[in-house]
Amino acid sequence: MVIPSFCTTFLGSCVLVLAVCRSAAGGASWTYTGDHGQEHWPDSFPDCGGTSQSPINLKTWNAVHDGSLPPIQPVGYRTPDDSTFTLANNGHTVKLSLPSSMRLIGLPNNYTAAQLHLHWGSEEHPGGAEHYIDDQEYPAELHIVHYNSDAGKINDVKDKPNGLAVLGILIATGPRSNPGFANIINHLGRVSYAEQSVPIPSFNIEDLLPSNLDRYFRYSGSLTTPPCSQSVVWTVFSNPVQISESQMETLRTTLHSTPMNRPPAVLENNVRHIQPVNYRTVYVSFVMEKGLSAGKFLLFFITSSM
Structure with missing residues (x-):
């Protein structure tokens, strides 16, 4: 250099x-807005202008049911090999590194875990999830990123077709605190500024997942941030997980997109706009109950979880 x-x-x-x-x-x-905002991403990152971009609005009425899609089976999520994880603020999100002992079963290839991160909104714009279901917005979204370890290391495959597999977990809010997400949220104050990272105790990553791992949408898409490589096998679960309003407020207000030695700017609204589906087919692993919209499904889920 x-x-x-x-x-x-x-x-x-x-x-x-x-x-x-x-x-x-x-x-x-x-950035997400301004001179380097997402409308300008294709100028510097050509893939961001591609035809298979993410996120998308997942429409149940237009999805193709595929009964051969198996339940997602996490391996090594409960007892990670590492005693600590590294939690980092990279100025765009908060990211947690994951050990290679974690992987997925239920996909065409072996996919090894690399990291997880979050997307969220703000008090003024509470819709912070990137994917929608039937036009329904959610307050936040968790992405757990894996790479195709049959094809090589992550740097070798991250821009190749089917090189990555990402689990998308939609996040709703309710009255109860979520102990799984507390393992991350309770440490956010230690990485409040960009470029900060800390070790935190490892924990059961399955505690971040929804209860029904057999109900999901599957489609081919991209990274939702530059370079927007069209290399992702997306699995977006239909059931949201729930965190408390207090936990959501902490997520929305604790982090900064700037380093400590610069004027502080709250890290919020790190959400990419919905992208066109174009020619892609969205598959669904379950049969949606007739007349049950995503909004009613969300209300049913939250009510039944109380």
Whole structure:
């Protein structure tokens, strides 16, 4: 890497200058709004203008039932090999690294876990999930990212067809705190600013999943952030999980998109707009009850969970 001359003068003075040097030396920056916002992503990341982009509005009436889709079976989620995980704020989201002992059964290939992260809204714009179901918005969404370990390491396959498999878990709010999500949310204050990371105790990742792993949508799509590689086998569960209003408020207000040495900016609304489905087929693993819309299903789920 060639470092521009204006960087070398202050190379040891502050982290911010190093960040500017890296940006100047290569790699486009991006944000969700503004001059580098998602409308401009295709200018620097061509795949973001592709025809198989994510997220999408999952419409049950237009989905094709595939009875051969098996329930998702997490392996190694309950007892991860690592005693600690690394929780990090990368300025776009909060990310938790996952050990390679975690993998999925129920997909055409072997997929090994890499990381999980969250998307959320704000008090003014509470719809923070990226995927919709029948036009229904949810407050947040969890993505658990896996890579096709039959084809190679993650850096080798992340931009290849079917190179990644992501579990999408929609998040609703209710009266009760969620102990599984508390394992992440209770540590957010330790990574409040971008570029911060901390070790946290490992925990049962299955506690973050919905109860019915046999009810999901399946489609071919992309990463929802640059470079938007069209390499993802998406599994979006139809049943949301529930966290408390207090936990949601903590998620929406604790993190910053800026480093500690810059004026603070709250990290919120890290949500990509819904993308066209185009020619793609969305498959569903279950038969939707006649007359039960996604909104009514959500109300039924939350009521029955109380």
